[in-house]
Amino acid sequence: MDRPRYAAYEAVAAVHRDDAYANLVLPAILREEGLTGRDAAFATELTYGTLRHLGTLDAILTSAAGRDVQRIDPPVRDALRIGAYQLLHTRVPAHAAVSSTVDLVRAVGQGATGFANAVLREVAGRDADEWVSRLAPLMETDPIGHLALAYSHPQWIVRAFSEALGGDLGETTRLLIEDNVRPPVHLCARPGLADPVELADEVGGAPGAFSPYAVYLGGGAPGDLAAVADGRAHVQDxxxxxxxxxxxxxxxxxxxxxxxxxxxxxxxxxxxxxxxxxxxxxxxxxxxxxxxxxxxxxxxxxxxxxxxxxxxxxxxxxxxxxxxxxxxxxxxxxxxxxxxxxxxxxxxxxxxxxxxxxxxxxxxxxxxxxxxxxxxxxxxxxxxxxxxxxxxxxxxxxxxxxxxxxxxxxxxxxxxxxxxxxxxxxxxxxxxxxxxxxxxxxxxxxxxxx
Missing domain, CATH: 3.40.50.150 (Vaccinia Virus protein VP39)
Structure with a gap:
């Protein structure tokens, strides 16, 4: 079993099965699987990418499977979501994404490997933009519906964003795109306890653009930083x-x-x-x-x-x-x-x-x-x-x-x-x-x- 993909599956399954939060369950799963470095980063990308793009992935899987995705056995469904994300949003070669997902389905959903193989090969027949063009309502007639499917947000949230932005659909689109990008970790250098410029040098980050206390962390686990452990800084947007x-x-x-x-x-x-x-x-x-x-x-x-x-x-x-x-x-x-x-x-x-x-x-x-x-x-x-x-x-x-x-x-x-x-x-x-x-x-x- 491919351990990074299995770790991502375990995290996504916990989110849907147990109403867990990915930021809480994924670190524990990575530790249990002994994943670090590139393997941990790949598992993290698969987990968060799948969850961000879930609405669009489900629409595509529904079309590719010829049945509503909610009628697919939950373990198989989550494995297919991870496989579809790899096919449409990563540089993983299609044959590797399909074969690894079929292996995952073999482990978590007995007897469904043929079905999974067929669905994923159908997904692989089009890229993400082609699937959106095929499945999304027309922007001219249903802009909220189009944006919701294209950028994987529920329609009521897209509508709320659009209203808060004065009905500007271009700006709404930019917001939805930004919501689907992995955000940097922000640290707060506590005034009187840490200088943000010195903290940025210490952690290999950069001072923030606006807050006088902000430091943008380039990577790594913020909980492992000495400044966080000793109370000079904390993680805060x-x-x-x-x-x-x-x-x-x-x-x-x-x-x-x-x-x-x-x-x-x-x-x-x-x-x-x-x-x-x-x-x-x-x-x-x-x-x-x-x-x-x-x-x-x-x-x-x-x-x-x-x-x-x-x-x-x-x-x-x-x-x-x-x-x-x-x-x-x-x-x-x-x-x-x-x-x-x-x-x-x-x-x-x-x-x-x-x-x-x-x-x-x-x-x-x-x-x-x-x-x-x-x-x-x-x-x-x-x-x-x-x-x-x-x-x-x-x-x-x-x-x-x-x-x-x-x-x-x-x-x-x-x-x-x-x-x-x-x-x-x-x-x-x-x-x-x-x-x-x-x-x-x-x-x-x-x-x-x-």
């Missing part, structure tokens, strides 16, 4: 760094020593805010409702002036350690669909549904209202979400501000981001984008309580 720093940059009236992260898990933004607070003589209270995520926050903020509370962030005023009108700066990094980080978690695009939105947006409003209650008059609240969906961004913010019954003013977030950043829009809110800024699609609105 540059967009997350920018929105956390924007909160710390916003001016406040009066005192500035009490900061609050209302939805802190797993602790990336708390780590950055805690380091900034340490430089400025402030303290951060980090709230996380899930016990295991609260433990991660504690680990992420060790040695920093951070107090972690394992409680519900909506309990402002009812929780003694979360008094109303107490904090000078509040971050509400609300749970969301995660549509802004699909390039990092490609399986999420197939799990999320429009039916998820009502419960999430209700929670987002409740948390933002709690954040507005927690901040004192003259203080600021940053509402942040890793989704560009308009109901999770503009609608949530305007509704929460209205329902809070408080005097709230929007602060223009654009000057709170580094000078010279392109494509920040008309304000006062800011939406970051993978195709414009190289970050996850982070949204930020900054509100000052009157």
């Amino acid at each position: 540059e967009g997350s760094q920018l929105v956390a720093d924007a909160l710390a940059t916003a001016s406040v009236d009066g005192a500035d020593g009490r900061w609050l992260d209302l939805c802190a898990g797993p602790g990336g933004k708390s780590g950055l805010l805690g380091a900034l607070a340490a430089q400025r003589g402030a303290r951060l209270t980090a709230v996380e409702v899930a016990e295991h995520r609260a433990r991660l926050v504690t680990q992420a903020t060790q040695g920093l002036p951070v107090t972690v509370l394992n409680t519900d962030g909506r309990l402002v005023g009812a929780e003694p350690k979360l008094p109303e009108e107490h904090f000078d700066r509040v971050l509400v990094d609300a749970p969301c669909t995660g549509l802004g980080s699909l390039r990092r978690r490609p399986e999420s695009r197939w799990r999320r549904q429009p039916s998820d939105l009502p419960a999430l947006t209700r929670l987002q409003r409740e948390l933002l209202v709690a954040g507005l209650r927690a901040v004192r008059p003259g203080g600021v609240v940053a509402y942040v979400t890793c989704s560009p969906h308009t109901v999770e961004t503009h609608v949530t913010v305007t509704e929460a501000a209205r329902r809070s019954g408080m005097s709230v003013d929007f602060v223009d977030a654009r000057p709170l981001l580094p000078a010279g950043m392109p494509g920040l829009g008309d304000g006062p809110t800011v939406q970051l984008w993978p195709h414009r800024h190289g970050t996850d699609a982070m949204f930020i609105a900054v509100l000052r309580r009157g």
